Amino acid sequence: MDNTELTNRLKELSGTNVRQCMKCGKCSGRCPMFDKMDVKPHQFVSYLADGKIEKLQNSKSLWYCLSCMECVERCPRGVAPAAVIEAIRESVVRPQGGNRLQPEEVPALLNDEVPQQLIVGAYRKYNH
Amino acid sequence: MQRIGVFVCWCGNNIAATVDVERVSEILSHEYGVVYSTNYQFMCSENGQQLIKTAIKEHNLTGIVVCSCSPRMHEATFRKTAEAAGLNPYMVEIANIREHCSWIHKDREEATAKAVILGRTAIAKLLLNTPLTAGEVGVTKRALVIGGGIAGIQTALDIAEAGYEVDIVEQRATIGGRMAQLDKTFPTLDCSACILTPKMVDCAQSEKIDILAYSEVEEVKGFVGNFTVKIRRKARYVDETKCTGCGACMNACPSKKGLNEFNMNLNTRPAIYIPFAQAIPNVAVIDPEQCLKLKTGKCGLCQRKCEVGAIDYTMQDTFIERNYGAIVVATGFRISDLKYFNEYGYADNKDVITSLELERLMNAAGPTGGTLLRPSDKKHPKVITFIQCVGSRDISGCGKPYCSKICCMYTAKHAMLIREKYPDTEVHVFYIDIRTPGKNYDEFYRRAVEQYGVDYIKGMVGKVYANGDKLMVQGSDLLNNEQITIESDLVVLAAAIEPEPSVRRIATMLSASIDTNNFLTEAHAKLRPVESPTAGVYLSGMCQGPKDIPETVSQASACAAKVIGLLAKDKLKSNPCVSHSDEMMCNGCGTCANVCPYGAITYIDKEFRLGGGKTETRRVASVNEAVCQGCGACTVACPSGAMDLKGFANKQIMAEVESICKR
Numbered sequence: 001m002d003n004t005e006l007t008n009r010l011k012e013l014s015g016t017n018v019r020q021c022m023k024c025g026k027c028s029g030r031c032p033m034f035d036k037m038d039v040k041p042h043q044f045v046s047y048l049a050d051g052k053i054e055k056l057q058n059s060k061s062l063w064y065c066l067s068c069m070e071c072v073e074r075c076p077r078g079v080a081p082a083a084v085i086e087a088i089r090e091s092v093v094r095p096q097g098g099n100r101l102q103p104e105e106v107p108a109l110l111n112d113e114v115p116q117q118l119i120v121g122a123y124r125k126y127n128h
Numbered sequence: 129m130q131r132i133g134v135f136v137c138w139c140g141n142n143i144a145a146t147v148d149v150e151r152v153s154e155i156l157s158h159e160y161g162v163v164y165s166t167n168y169q170f171m172c173s174e175n176g177q178q179l180i181k182t183a184i185k186e187h188n189l190t191g192i193v194v195c196s197c198s199p200r201m202h203e204a205t206f207r208k209t210a211e212a213a214g215l216n217p218y219m220v221e222i223a224n225i226r227e228h229c230s231w232i233h234k235d236r237e238e239a240t241a242k243a244v245i246l247g248r249t250a251i252a253k254l255l256l257n258t259p260l261t262a263g264e265v266g267v268t269k270r271a272l273v274i275g276g277g278i279a280g281i282q283t284a285l286d287i288a289e290a291g292y293e294v295d296i297v298e299q300r301a302t303i304g305g306r307m308a309q310l311d312k313t314f315p316t317l318d319c320s321a322c323i324l325t326p327k328m329v330d331c332a333q334s335e336k337i338d339i340l341a342y343s344e345v346e347e348v349k350g351f352v353g354n355f356t357v358k359i360r361r362k363a364r365y366v367d368e369t370k371c372t373g374c375g376a377c378m379n380a381c382p383s384k385k386g387l388n389e390f391n392m393n394l395n396t397r398p399a400i401y402i403p404f405a406q407a408i409p410n411v412a413v414i415d416p417e418q419c420l421k422l423k424t425g426k427c428g429l430c431q432r433k434c435e436v437g438a439i440d441y442t443m444q445d446t447f448i449e450r451n452y453g454a455i456v457v458a459t460g461f462r463i464s465d466l467k468y469f470n471e472y473g474y475a476d477n478k479d480v481i482t483s484l485e486l487e488r489l490m491n492a493a494g495p496t497g498g499t500l501l502r503p504s505d506k507k508h509p510k511v512i513t514f515i516q517c518v519g520s521r522d523i524s525g526c527g528k529p530y531c532s533k534i535c536c537m538y539t540a541k542h543a544m545l546i547r548e549k550y551p552d553t554e555v556h557v558f559y560i561d562i563r564t565p566g567k568n569y570d571e572f573y574r575r576a577v578e579q580y581g582v583d584y585i586k587g588m589v590g591k592v593y594a595n596g597d598k599l600m601v602q603g604s605d606l607l608n609n610e611q612i613t614i615e616s617d618l619v620v621l622a623a624a625i626e627p628e629p630s631v632r633r634i635a636t637m638l639s640a641s642i643d644t645n646n647f648l649t650e651a652h653a654k655l656r657p658v659e660s661p662t663a664g665v666y667l668s669g670m671c672q673g674p675k676d677i678p679e680t681v682s683q684a685s686a687c688a689a690k691v692i693g694l695l696a697k698d699k700l701k702s703n704p705c706v707s708h709s710d711e712m713m714c715n716g717c718g719t720c721a722n723v724c725p726y727g728a729i730t731y732i733d734k735e736f737r738l739g740g741g742k743t744e745t746r747r748v749a750s751v752n753e754a755v756c757q758g759c760g761a762c763t764v765a766c767p768s769g770a771m772d773l774k775g776f777a778n779k780q781i782m783a784e785v786e787s788i789c790k791r
Contacts, residue, residue, distance in 0.1 A: 075524060
C-alpha cells in the first residue's frame with residue numbers, strides 16, 4: 001500500500017472528515033494528556049489531511065491518548081481527533097501481527113483491582 | 129396552427145461546454161409547430177435579442193421558446209423582447225437548460241439529450257398557450273416597517289424623506305433596538321446612543337412616520353401594492369397620549385425586582401418603567417407579570433402619583449387595521465442561547481458574560497454607571513479573557529454554521545477600550561481567525577495589538593472553570609504549540625448572533641422565504657439583495673444576514689430606495705396567470721375557497737338557462753383576479769376540474785409531462 005492509499009484507508013477507517021477541520025485547536029485546548037504528547041491532537045488531524053502518516057505512526061501520543069473523547073465532544077466542526085488517533089493506532093498494531101495481548105495472557109491479568117471491562121477493552125484495542 | 133421559433137443560448141461556456149447547442153437547435157427544428165430554430169452565444173445580449181426580434185418578424189412567428197438560463201433570470205427580458213417585436217409576451221416559454229441541465233451534469237451526451245427533452249417540453253406547452261393581457265392595480269402609498277432598530281429607523285426616515293407615509297411596528301416598548309444598548313461603535317469609537325438617539329427623535333418628529341411601539345403584526349392579507357395588515361397594540365396600561373415620561377410612577381412603584389432587559393438582566397427595574405432615558409416614545413409601560421395591582425388587585429401607587437392620570441389598569445390589547453403598498457422586514461437579531469456550551473461555564477459563573485452584557489457594564493447609563501466591575505463581587509477585573517467564535521462556525525449541531533461577522537471587530541473594540549481606560553488590566557483574546565475586511569477595520573484591529581498591547585492568542589478555549597474567585601481559562605496556543613491556562617477575573621464570550629425568533633412567524637404571514645438559519649432569503653444574492661422573492665416585501669438589516677451598523681444603514685437606505693420606487697408608481701401591472709372557474713363544471717362545493725391562501729375566491733349565485741324557457745340558479749366559484757396570485761392550489765383541490773390557471777392550464781402541464789415521458 002503506497003502512502004496515498006494508506007492515507008485514504010486511514011481517513012476511511014477514522015470515519016471522520018478531516019477537511020471539515022477549521023484549525024481552531026479546541027481539541028488540544030482541553031486534552032488532559034496534552035503535555036505528555038509529542039504530536040498534539042490537532043496535529044493528528046492536520047498530519048492525516050497532509051498524508052504524513054509515518055510521523056503519526058511513530059508518535060508516542062498514540063499510547064498516551066486516553067480515548068476520553070473530550071476532543072470529539074468539543075469539536076465545533078464535527079471532526080473526531082480521537083477517532084483519527086484510534087485509526088492510526090490500529091494501523092500500527094494490526095500489521096505487526098504482534099497482537100499485544102494474547103488470549104492466554106488474560107487470566108493472569110485478572111485481579112480485584114482491574115475492572116473486567118478494561119481487559120476486554122484492551123483485548124479489543126490491542127488485538128487483531 | 130402556431131409558428132414557433134426556438135432559440136438556444138450558449139451562455140458563453142456555461143451551457144455550450146456541456147450541451148451540444150448546435151445539435152439541440154437542429155433536433156428541435158424538426159418538432160411539430162417549429163418553423164425556425166437557431167443558437168447564439170449570448171441570447172440575452174442586445175445582438176441576441178435583435179436576432180429574436182428579426183426572426184419573429186421574418187418568419188411570422190406566433191410564439192418563441194428560449195432554451196437558456198432559469199426563467200427567474202431572464203423570462204422578463206425575453207418577454208419584453210417578444211413584445212417589442214409585436215408578439216404577446218405570454219407567448220414566450222423558457223426551457224431552463226442551464227440550472228436544470230448544464231450546471232448539474234457532466235456527461236455531454238446525457239446533458240444534450242436532456243436539453244432536447246426540456247426544449248420539447250417547452251414547445252409542447254407553448255402549442256397550447258394563448259395570449260394573455262396583464263391588468264392593472266393601484267398602489268397604496270404607505271409603507272410598513274416591522275422592527276424599530278437602526279435598520280427600521282433608517283429605512284423609515286428615508287421613505288418619509290421622499291414624502292411617503294411610514295408606520296414602524298416595534299414589539300418592544302421603545303424603538304432603538306440593539307444599537308441603543310451598545311456603548312461605543314467601531315471603528316471610530318463614537319458613542320452609540322449619541323448617533324442613534326437623534327435619528328429616533330427624527331422619527332418621532334416626522335409628520336410622515338407613525339411609531340407603533342409595543343405592537344405586533346397579527347395578520348397580513350393582500351399582495352404587492354395592496355397589503356392589509358392587522359396590528360396588535362399590546363396593553364401598556366399607560367395612556368401614550370397623556371404620559372409625559374416624568375418618571376414619578378417609577379419611583380413610587382414598590383415592586384422593584386423585575387429584571388432590566390435593557391441592561392441584559394444585569395440589574396433590576398420597577399414594574400412600571402421607561403426602558404431607558406432616551407426611549408421613544410418616552411412613555412412608561414407596566415410589566416403585567418410583575419405589577420402588584422394587576423396580579424393581586426392591591427397597590428395602585430403609581431396611579432395615585434401620576435399627575436396627568438395616564439395610568440389605566442383596565443387597558444386591553446387593541447387591534448388596528450391599515451393598508452400598505454410595501455412591507456419592510458427589519459426584525460434584527462439577538463444573542464444565541466449558550467445552553468449547549470457548558471465548557472465555557474456561562475450558566476455557572478456570574479463572571480462569564482456575553483459581549484452584549486459587557487457593553488452594558490461599560491456604558492455610563494448601565495448598571496455600574498460605566499465603571500467596569502465584575503458582576504459577582506463588583507471588583508475591578510485585572511485579567512480579562514475574551515473568547516471569540518462561541519457558537520459561530522459550528523456544524524456540530526450545538527451552534528450556528530455561519531460566521532457572525534461582527535465579533536472580531538467588537539472584541540477588538542472592547543479590548544482596546546478596556547486597555548485605554550484601565551491600563552493596568554491584562555487583556556487576552558482567543559481567536560481562530562481574525563476577520564476584519566472593511567474600511568479602516570484591519571487597521572483598527574492592529575491598533576489593539578500594536579498600540580494597546582492586547583494579547584491575541586491563536587487557538588480555542590477548551591474549558592473555563594472556577595478556582596476560588598478566579599476563572600481558569602484553559603486553551604491551546606497553536607502558534608507556540610502549547611496548552612495554556614490563563615487565570616482570569618472576567619471572561620467575555622463573543623456569542624453567535626441569530627435572527628430575532630419572531631421573524632419566523634412574520635415570514636410565514638408574508639409568505640417570504642427564510643433559510644435554515646432563520647435568515648430571510650433575498651430575491652437574488654447579488655443583484656437583488658434587499659428584496660424578498662415575495663413581491664412588495666423588502667429586507668433591511670440583520671434579518672437578512674449578519675452585518676454591522678455601517679452595513680445595516682447602507683442596506684436600510686437601499687431598501688428604502690426600492691420601496692420608494694414601488695410607492696412612486698400609480699399602477700402596477702398584475703400577473704395575468706391567475707385562476708378562473710369554468711362555471712359549467714363548478715359544483716359549488718367550496719373546496720377551492722378553503723384552500724386559497726389569498727382569500728381570492730368567493731361564491732356567487734348565478735342563473736343558468738336550461739333550455740325550454742327554464743332556468744336554474746346555482747352556486748359557483750368566482751375568482752377576484754386582482755387578489756389571486758396564481759399559486760394553483762385551487763386547481764389541485766377542485767374535484768370537478770372546474771378551476772384552471774391561465775398560462776399554466778392543466779392540459780398544458782399534462783402536455784409537458786407527456787412530452788417528457790415520450791421517447
